[in-house]
Amino acid sequence: VWVGGHSMDAGQLQVGDMMAFITYTMQIVMAFMMLSMVSIILPRANVSAGRVNEVLETKPTIVDPAQPKDDVDYQGQVRFEGVSFRYPDAEEDVLHHLNFTAKPGQTTALIGSTGSGKSTVVNLIPRLFDVTTGRITIDGVDVREMSLHKLHDLIGFVPQKGVLFSGDIESNIKFGDVEGISDEQMKKAANIAQADEFIDSNEQGYARPISQGGTNVSGGQKQRLSIARALAKDPKILILDDSLSALDNKTDVALRRALAEQVEGITQIIVAQKISTILHADNIIVLNEGRIVAQGTHDELMATSTVYQEIASSQLSNAELGLEAE
Known part of the structure; x- marks a missing residue:
């Protein structure tokens, strides 16, 4: 921006070129910021997926018997x-x-x-x-x-x-x-x-x-x-x-x-x-x-x-x- 300001003052650079340069620079900076955020989120996602998978793979301890006695006329005692x-x-x-x-x-x-x-x-x-x-x-x-x-x-x-x-x-x-x-x-x-x-x-x-x-x-x-x-x-x-x-x-x-x-x-x-x-x-x-x-x-x-x-x-x-x- 400092160099571009002097260039515009000297008539060597147009304002539109300067704005395009700033816009492209911000896109590059934001891309690197997103890359750093992904590097932070990936380990968290990996741990979370592990926890979800642990729940999905857990075998319940309370299960139905092999031959349930369901045909009894239950009264509720x-x-x-x-x-x-x-x-x-x-x-x-x-x-x-x-x-x-x-x-x-x-x-x-x-x-x-x-x-x-x-x-x-x-x-x-x-x-x-x-x-x-x-x-x-x-x-x-x-x-x-x-x-x-x-x-x-x-x-x-x-x-x-x-x-x-x-x-x-x-x-x-x-x-x-x-x-x-x-x-x-x-x-x-x-x-x-x-x-x-x-x-x-x-x-x-x-x-x-x-x-x-x-x-x-x-x-x-x-x-x-x-x-x-x-x-x-x-x-x-x-x-x-x-x-x-x-x-x-x-x-x-x-x-x-x-x-x-x-x-x-x-x-x-x-x-x-x-x-x-x-x-x-x-x-x-x-x-x-x-x-x-x-x-x-x-x-x-x-x-x-x-x-x-x-x-x-x-x-x-x-x-x-x-x-x-x-």
């Missing part, structure tokens, strides 16, 4: 027989020798302090993990002897954090079996889950769009839609993993009443933090540090279990406790 579990690479078990039975037509509740292993227990039933020792059976058949498709077909699972998919309310509720779930089943499930109120209040109804992850609905609405999705497939076993935490007390009570009155003959397993959610459960299992420290009805545990008494006294007033004791 879940039984834990001496179940212990530790996470991969962990030094000690998180669950220790659990024994209990969840029967069809009854509600089995799990309660305990944070980190006591409640969610881990219910994650073992659909084989999100496999037990370390012992076994889990459904109607006497070990879950590891069933195909994953059959096992998941029997279970309606609502995780702690409800997940919705992009689409509309109808596609989310019918997600378990798009072809097999009728509109009547969908509406009945929404009614039991107390979701029909906010669905019908919107002019789009079941066609109301849902964004990825359910970011355009509230936490309570997301939980109710997740519960409706689990109920719509008519499961033999319904697992609610602390799935009522975002509901107000009125909706919580109405949902539990609807489950008791309209959902018959299925095994209900509820993980809860609130005593009020499980007061009327047929069997309450109290977990502490991965061990069952007590089980029974609310009244039995109030009379015998110190851990349950501490949880109850921290959540319920003396009047409520006295009322329940009566």
Whole structure:
């Protein structure tokens, strides 16, 4: 530019030639910059491809058996027989020798302090993990002897954090079996889950769009839609993993009443933090540090279990406790 400026001043170079020279120079410089960027990106891409390939080549540890027992007429009785579990690479078990039975037509509740292993227990039933020792059976058949498709077909699972998919309310509720779930089943499930109120209040109804992850609905609405999705497939076993935490007390009570009155003959397993959610459960299992420290009805545990008494006294007033004791 310095030399060109003097050349133009002396009349030896035209302005257009100078601009062309600058443009070509910038193209050359940018080309070298792109070349240096490629040299930086290539090693990153190579490492990323290696990681993706590692995932694709990983062989799943939870697989179907060679001869699955899928032709049994399952009723949904879940039984834990001496179940212990530790996470991969962990030094000690998180669950220790659990024994209990969840029967069809009854509600089995799990309660305990944070980190006591409640969610881990219910994650073992659909084989999100496999037990370390012992076994889990459904109607006497070990879950590891069933195909994953059959096992998941029997279970309606609502995780702690409800997940919705992009689409509309109808596609989310019918997600378990798009072809097999009728509109009547969908509406009945929404009614039991107390979701029909906010669905019908919107002019789009079941066609109301849902964004990825359910970011355009509230936490309570997301939980109710997740519960409706689990109920719509008519499961033999319904697992609610602390799935009522975002509901107000009125909706919580109405949902539990609807489950008791309209959902018959299925095994209900509820993980809860609130005593009020499980007061009327047929069997309450109290977990502490991965061990069952007590089980029974609310009244039995109030009379015998110190851990349950501490949880109850921290959540319920003396009047409520006295009322329940009566």
